Amino acid sequence: MGPMSATPGPQPSRKVLLAAPRGYCAGVDRAVIAVEKALEQYGAPVYVRHEIVHNKYVVKTLEKKGAIFVEETEEVPEGNIVIFSAHGVAPVVHEEAQRGKLATIDATCPLVTKVHKEAVRFANEDYDILLIGHEGHEEVIGTSGEAPEHIQLVDGPKDVANVEVRDPEKVVWLSQTTLSVDETMETVDALKGRFPNLLSPPSDDICYATQNRQIAVKQMGAHADLVIVVGSRNSSNSKRLVEVALGAGATASYLVDYAEEIDESWLEGVTTVGVTSGASVPEILVDGVLEWLAARGFDDVETITAAEESIAFSLPKELRRDLRAEAKAAVED
Numbered sequence: 001m002g003p004m005s006a007t008p009g010p011q012p013s014r015k016v017l018l019a020a021p022r023g024y025c026a027g028v029d030r031a032v033i034a035v036e037k038a039l040e041q042y043g044a045p046v047y048v049r050h051e052i053v054h055n056k057y058v059v060k061t062l063e064k065k066g067a068i069f070v071e072e073t074e075e076v077p078e079g080n081i082v083i084f085s086a087h088g089v090a091p092v093v094h095e096e097a098q099r100g101k102l103a104t105i106d107a108t109c110p111l112v113t114k115v116h117k118e119a120v121r122f123a124n125e126d127y128d129i130l131l132i133g134h135e136g137h138e139e140v141i142g143t144s145g146e147a148p149e150h151i152q153l154v155d156g157p158k159d160v161a162n163v164e165v166r167d168p169e170k171v172v173w174l175s176q177t178t179l180s181v182d183e184t185m186e187t188v189d190a191l192k193g194r195f196p197n198l199l200s201p202p203s204d205d206i207c208y209a210t211q212n213r214q215i216a217v218k219q220m221g222a223h224a225d226l227v228i229v230v231g232s233r234n235s236s237n238s239k240r241l242v243e244v245a246l247g248a249g250a251t252a253s254y255l256v257d258y259a260e261e262i263d264e265s266w267l268e269g270v271t272t273v274g275v276t277s278g279a280s281v282p283e284i285l286v287d288g289v290l291e292w293l294a295a296r297g298f299d300d301v302e303t304i305t306a307a308e309e310s311i312a313f314s315l316p317k318e319l320r321r322d323l324r325a326e327a328k329a330a331v332e333d
Contacts, residue, residue, distance in 0.1 A: 013271065013300065014271055014272075014273075014297045014298045014299075014300065015271065015272045015273070015298065015300045015301075015302065016272075016273050016274075016275055016290065016293055016298050016299075016300065016301045016302070017220045017223060017224055017272060017273070017274045017275070017301075017302055017303075017304050018274075018275050018276075018286075018290070018301055018302065018303045018304065019213070019216035019217055019219075019220045019274065019275065019276035019303075019304055019306070020216060020303050020304065020305040020306065020307075021209070021212045021213060021216060021305075021306070021307055021308075021309045022213060022216065022275075022276045022277045022281075022286065023277045023278075023279070023281050023282065023283050023286060024279065024280070024281070024282065024283075025109075025207070025208075025209030025210075025279040025280075025309075025311075026109075026209070026309075026311045026312050026313045027086050027109025027110065027111060027112070027207070027209070027279075027313065028053045028086055028109075028279055028280045029312070029313075030086075030107065030109070030312075030313045030314075030315060030316075031052050031053055031085065031086035031107040031109065032052060032053060032058060032062070033315060034052075034083060034105055034107040034315055034316050034319065035048060035052050035062050035067050035083055035107070036062070036065065037315065037319050038081060038083060038105055038319065038323075039062075039065050039066050039067065041319065042081055042323055042324050043066075043324075044065070044066025044067075045066055045067070045068045045080070046066065046067055046068070046080075046081050046082075046083060047067075047068050047069075047070055047075075047076040047080055047081065047082045047083070047102075048062070048067050048068070048069050048070070048082070048083045048085065049070055049071075049072070049073055049076075049082055049083070049084055049085060049089070049093070050069070050071065050084075050085040050087065050138055051069060051085060051234075052067075052069075052083065052085045052086060052107065053085065053086050053280035054087075054231075054232050054234045054235035054236070054238075054278075054280050055231070055232050055235065055257075055278075055280040055281055055282075056232050056257050057257065057258070057281075057282065057284075057285055058280060058282065067083075070082075073093055073096040073097050073100055073102070074096065074100065076097075076100060076102055078100055078101040078102065078327075078330075078331055079101055079102075079327045079328055079330065079331040080102055080103070080327060081102065081103045081104075081105065081323050081324070081327060082097055082102045082103070082104055082105075083104070083105045083106075083107050084104065084105070084106045084107055084108055085107060085108075085138065086107055086108060086109045086112070086280075087108070087109075087112065087137075087138035087139040087142060088108040088109070088112040088113065088116060088138070088139055088142035088143065089106075089108070089142045089145070090141065090142050090144070090145020090146065091145060091146060092145055093142075093145075101327065101330040101331045101333075102327060102330070103318075103323035103324070103326045103327035103330070104318065105316050105318045105319065105323070106316055106318065107316055108142075109177070109207075109313075110313050111177055111207040111208075112139055112142070112143070112177055114203075114205075115143055115174055115175075115176075115177065115201075115205050116142070116143055116146050118174055118201055118202065118205075119131075119143055119144075119146040119147050119150075119151060119174060120146050120147060122147075122150070122172045122174075122199075123146070123147030123149075123150040123151070125170075126150075126170065127150065127170045127171060127172045127199070128150060128152070128165040128166055128167070128170060128171045128172075129147065129150050129151045129152070129171075129172055129173075129174055130151075130152060130154050130163060130165075130171060130172070130173045130174070130191060130198075131143060131144060131151050131152065131153050131154065131173075131174050131175065131176070132154045132155075132156075132173060132174070132175040132176065132179065132184055132187050132188070133153060133154075133155065133175060133176030133179065134155060134176065134179075134236060135153055135155050137176060137236055139176050139177065139178070139236075140153060140176055143174070143176070152164075154173075154187060154191065156183060156187055157183065157186045157187045157190050159187075160187060160190040160191055160193075160194065163191070163194065165195065168194075168195045168197065169197050171195045171197070171198050171199065172198070172199040172200070172201070173188055173191060173198060173199070173200060173201070174201050174205055175201075175205040175206055176205070176206075176236065177205055177206055177207040177210060178206070178207070178210050178235075178236040178237035178240065178279070179206055179210070179236070179240065180214065180240045180243060180244060181206055181210070181211055181214055182244075182247070183243075184206060188200070208309070208311065209237075209279045209309070209311075210237050210240070210279065212306060212307040212309060213237065213241060213276065213278070213279065214240065214241065214244045215306040215307065216276065216304060216305070216306035216307070217229075217241050217244045217245050217248065217274070217276055218244060218247075218248045218306075219248075219304050219306055220245075220248075220274040220276065220304045221244065221245035221246070221247075221248030221249055221250040221253070221274055222248045222249045222250075223272060223274070224245070224250045224272045224273060224274030225250070225251045225252070225269070225270040225271060225272050225273070226250065226251065226252050226253070226254075226266055226267070226270045226272075226273045226274070227242070227245035227246075227250040227252070227253040227254075227273070227274035227275075227276070228253070228254055228256060228262065228266075228273060228274070228275050228276075228289060229241045229242050229245065229253060229254070229255045229256070229276055229277065229278065230255075230256060230257070230275070230276070230277035230278065230281050230285050230286050230289055231255055231256075231257070231277060231278030231280070231281050232255075232257055232278075232280070233255065233257075235278045235279075235280055235281075237278050237279050237280075238255055238277075238278030238279075238280075238281070239255060241253075241255075241276055241278060242254065242255050245274065245276075250274060251270075252266060254266065256289070257285070258285060258288060259285075259288040259289045259291065259292035260292075262289070262292060264296075267296060267298075273293060273298055274304075275289055275290065275293070
């Protein structure tokens with residue numbers, strides 16, 4: 001009898017779990033289309049204050065079409081059109097645009113605008129407003145600018161001890177729309193420990209898309225060895241998805257802008273990979289990651305659906321006007 005041929009044991013099956021919902025939310029979709037439509041209707045250049053949404057690929061794509069991104073309103077030459085990003089701006093920015101003789105398109109997400117309106121309302125009622133959010137994030141700067149003398153930032157549970165208010169009976173909390181739901185509630189509980197009569201916002205400030213993407217990642221992360229989140233480093237909601245994945249039991253989780261950023265070594269000993277994307281990420285980037293994984297044997301893709309989304313927002317109303325003519329008139333006045 002010849003030597004026995006060694007038969008390999010059964011190979012562990014390689015699987016991809018794809019989270020749904022993922023990617024574009026209604027506010028991002030609206031903001032990106034607003035820039036594209038402005039370029040179509042008015043021609044280049046159209047200026048955008050700050051990244052329209054926090055995604056490298058989206059910004060580069062719009063730059064190629066003729067959008068010019070600036071950090072400050074003053075950088076826009078007078079008589080031009082400037083678009084405000086989905087994250088929202090403080091009232092002072094609208095004033096700067098007027099002084100600079102600019103026509104404006106406000107692409108602020110309506111769910112961010114809702115938080116701005118809450119801030120104004122509670123400031124008018126003389127409340128101390130505790131804004132839960134990340135220091136330096138554009139959305140937080142915009143919301144704080146609505147009532148700077150009434151708002152103080154609370155950057156997570158660790159910051160609660162530093163809060164000082166005038167009257168503990170007149171305190172309300174609001175939040176950035178893209179936070180971790182769990183960590184925010186931890187912060188709120190800690191604040192309530194200090195201020196038992198703390199008022200909550202009339203409806204949840206963390207937006208539907210942030211919540212749904214986190215719920216999907218929780219379900220998926222519990223069954224994945226590795227979770228890849230497609231999104232940019234400065235995207236708050238994308239960074240939160242990495243944290244949520246790890247909290248849900250994923251062994252490892254990483255944030256990548258493009259498939260090329262995935263490190264082969266991450267796949268060692270991995271049989272199940274979870275994939276999701278932040279709210280400012282176009283699906284083409286997720287497709288790239290799925291192709292990269294398929295080329296390495298991870299070609300069995302199962303979608304994990306946590307919610308159905310059907311929300312859409314109408315485009316900024318300014319797009320119905322002849323903004324080039326308005327800007328020209330402002331300069332001539």
